[in-house]
Amino acid sequence: MSEYSSTLPGMMLCAKQHQAKIVAVRAMAQDTWAVKVHAPELAATITPGQFFMIRPATGSDPLLGRPFALFDIVRDAAGQPTGVEFGFVKVGKMTTLMSQWSKGDEVSVWGPLGNGFPVPECRHLICVAGGIGQTPFLGVIREALGLESYGIPPRSITTRPQQVSLCYGVRSAGYLAGIEEFTIPGLDLQIATDDGSTGHQGYVTQLLQNKLAQNSDGVHVYCCGPEPMMKAVAEICKAAAVPCWLSLETPMACGFGACFSCVTKVVEPDGSWDYRRTCVEGPVFRAEQLVL
């Protein structure tokens, strides 16, 4: 059970609840959508790997907000942040409704929430994404390549990675979402598909293993995706003695630590475990902190 002070990271203090309007909705890939929301304050403060909660401004079904990671910051002609874009797979009641949102629809949004990925300080940053788990990595990669900075004051990097890779695995080519955005000079983009419709046929973990086999010195791994994949990535990194961070997606009701829904098993100093809230102590954890 946590020290009380540690349950409220500094990031939370700039969180706010906003009434906001939808700017645009677009199809990103098969069953996959992206929504842009006008929320200048959120856009100015959120950092890669952090999330926010969103729901319709009115009504009670669906009821609770849903958590989404930042995909992209929307900027005006002068480069000022005006909103956030996030991606999602249409799977249930809320995501079906969200895919039908249109410009001008009113929503309630609160954030930024949680602890994102640390500022990348390593020789080679490898991001490993499964399915819709790629969304937080656009910001991570842009920051690592020095193309964009996030937060107020802007986060700075002392040791910028010399190499940045994204290993991105999906079921089939149709599910690749945001490939245009991820086509960035300086990014080593590696794709795996289960059916071999594009890229490497097989698991994305094989791509990671290949990279680590070439040179694992000074590598840091950031991972987001389905739990079995993250577990495999954590094991590969442990075997290679490479530091690994995982971003968890656990069901949550509030996103700010009030409901105690989103717990995951976190290792205690004495080797036992305790349920900790993913929303305020994560969603990004060091892999060795977790009982997967």
Add this chain to the structure above:
Amino acid sequence: MADLSVSLNRLTLKNPILVASGTFGYAKEMTAFVEFAHLGGIIPKTVTPQPRPGNPPPRTVETASGMLNSIGLDNDGFDQFVAEKLPYLTGLGTSIVVNIAGKTNDDFRRMATRLNEVPGVSAIELNISCPNVSGGVDFGTDPSLAAEVVAAVRESCSIPVIAKLTPNVTSVVPIAKAVADAGADAVSLINTFQGMAVDWKRRRPVLGNVLGGLSGPAIKPLALRIIWQVSQQVKIPIIGIGGIQSIDDVMEFFLVGATAVQIGTANFYNPGLANQIIRELPEALATLKAESVKDIVGTLQIPKRD
């Protein structure tokens, strides 16, 4: 200016809008969203004598206009609460109602005795109604056991005592009567309704604990009904709880007999709601030409039948 203050026997609140236990963390989590000092009161998450890890996830699932939860009283235990959370809470400029749960009368007695020594604790709310843990629910479903625990706490402290009751009984009335007779200052009506969600394709319950408690707008009509029934037969003040998400909901609770209300599940999806309702309350009272909250409590008019 309307008088928003309310009295629940020995407990006086600056206004009738509280936030419900288990939906507001220990308040610190809500810092970014809530003006604490404007609230009528804060009821932090239930504390138990010993730390409890809580139930296995998934702990919540959304249902039609509501949610099921089976958190399982996940908390760091009474000593840690008193040492680390209570000093923060009692400095927030609003009434702090400490919600406690135990497995025996002695558990409740010991915690009440300690809380009596802490300056700034406005009242104790007895959670004898959590549907998600064994050992607590029995108090709340049996009038004589409920009365015993209330009497034990009354003997142990001089601060006001509120009994939070479960709706998972044939009638709440006899239990409310029993705790009133045992000396409770007020009753909080109601805790969650026991429920269940099923994932038929996987042949599994959705919640890790199989059963959970239903809350949210879906239960508001049930809460109104129970408060109405209890208010007809029990003299002590009622704190209404159940699916409140607007000033209109709050006014409905007052009319059926609640003297104060708790905002619960809505804190999760609209954390600024309690502050908003407090701002809207004077105008709503004016609509009924009332100058104070107590002027409208229990003033529902039932049309005569022909």
